[in-house]
Amino acid sequence: MRGKELEAKTYGELEALQSRVESPIDSGTANVVKYWEALVKRLHTYKAKDVALTLANEETIQVRKSGCSRGLSLKSIQVDNAYKRACVSSIVILS
Numbered sequence: 787m788r789g790k791e792l793e794a795k796t797y798g799e800l801e802a803l804q805s806r807v808e809s810p811i812d813s814g815t816a817n818v819v820k821y822w823e824a825l826v827k828r829l830h831t832y833k834a835k836d837v838a839l840t841l842a843n844e845e846t847i848q849v850r851k852s853g854c855s856r857g858l859s860l861k862s863i864q865v866d867n868a869y870k871r872a873c874v875s876s877i878v879i880l881s
Contacts, residue, residue, distance in 0.1 A: 787825065787828075789828075789832075792828060792829070792832045793832065793835075795832070796836070797833055797836045797837065797840075800829050800832055800833045800836065801833070803829060804826060804829045804830075804833075807822050807825055807826055807829070808826060810822070811823065811826070
């Protein structure tokens with residue numbers, strides 16, 4: 787699977803795919819074990835990225851709600867959110 791295909795999946799879909807991939811590895815019926823093990827590692831990375839982006843989005847919503855009352859500009863909130871997304875994207879690049 788390519789990164790784009792994995793990136794488009796939700797956390798639940800990644801979990802289901804991981805279960806389907808690990809089953810033949812564990813039972814010894816997988817043909818190319820190294821390929822499937824590498825895919826499992828990539829799935830862990832994309833699951834972590836999904837969780838991190840979800841948390842970043844939730845935090846951004848909270849900051850927007852509280853930021854308005856503290857006088858923060860929407861631009862500063864958007865810059866902060868862009869930085870978080872760049873950090874999360876580096877998880878995939880580094881792994």
